Amino acid sequence: MSFDIENGYSPRTEEDILSDLVDSVNFNYKTSYTPETFVGTNLHKLYYPGMQLIMGVENGIGSIAAKVQDYISYINKTIAYPKSSPNGIMNEIKNKCNIGASVMPINNVDDRGKCYIACDVDKSAAGYDELKQNIINTIGECVSAGCAFNGTETGIFVGNNGQNFQIAYEIPTEVNMTVKIVATVSRNSKDFIPIENVVSNLYQEKFKAAYRLGFDFEPDAYLCKDDLPWASNISVTYQVNGAGDFTGNVYKAAYNQKIVLTSVSTDVIDE
Structure with missing residues (x-):
């Protein structure tokens, strides 16, 4: 067999x-x-x-x-992460509210007992008040009593014993990325070379599939040789919020930063 x-x-x-x-x-x-x-x-x-x-x-x-x-x-x-762990909280919010969330890792002694959570929500969307309360309830069910929360979106979670707990979370700050892709055509390739927009759209699709709120932006991680088999070299650089130099370094994001690709352009070089 x-x-x-x-x-x-x-x-x-x-x-x-x-x-x-x-x-x-x-x-x-x-x-x-x-x-x-x-x-x-x-x-x-x-x-x-x-x-x-x-x-x-x-x-x-x-x-x-x-x-x-x-x-x-x-x-x-x-098998699930403990609900009180960062991954457990994020999973619960995703499963119950269909919302991406990010929890700040606690690396500083002074931050013990504090809970920093960002939720990727649109405050202007219809039904936000109900969604907000669902998020508050979900966080309250996960996090131990006595934690101090940080954020502009606040609400009350009523525990099983009837006690009220003040819960808060943040709305992420958008970080706008202008991305430039340069793909050099290999002299060995006999493949069909797509137009630039096809490569740009592919990059955005791969980024969307891989990205999660709070993740670093890794410009070279979303396209590989298998995606562009006709290319001998692929270079990806980006500019932050429309200012400064273009760079190919990893952008180290905070837990409450949301990476948004505002523009993705491609230059195909056929030498």
Whole structure:
């Protein structure tokens, strides 16, 4: 039986087992059977019960393997970070409110007991008041009592004992990036070279798929050689908030900073 990462163990069909049996018989007995001429022979009748046994065993193994894969998948879905951890808080807000969130890591002794959370929300959107309370409730369910919160968006979470807790979170600050991509066409490439907009759009799609609130901006991480197989060199630089020099260094973002690609342009150089 075969195995691959995606499908697991795949039991052989009766035709596959018969073909393997015919190959073995021909090798050991110096015969030249085909599956069609082998069926009905005395050797086929002799080995037929064994073929059925093999099919049963392989189907059983395949079924067990599938159940194990399902169980592992189930366990992976149920395993969760503790709700009070930064990842646990972010996951709960995402799952319950469908909102991206970021929690500031506590690296300073003076910040112990404080909770800094940013939530990627639009205050002008319809239904924000209800969403805000849902976020407040979700944070309150995750964070231990006694924490001090920071942020402009405040509200009351009522605990199971009826006690009121003041909860707060921040609205992220946008950091606007102007991105320039320079792709040099390889002299060895025979591939079709796309127009510049295709490369720019691809970069934005890859960034959107990889980015999360509070993540650093890593300009070279969103396009690779596999994305542009015709390019011998790919250079990505950016400018912050429309000012200063363009750079290719990693932008180290704060937990409450949201990276926004305001412009992505591409220059394809065909030397």
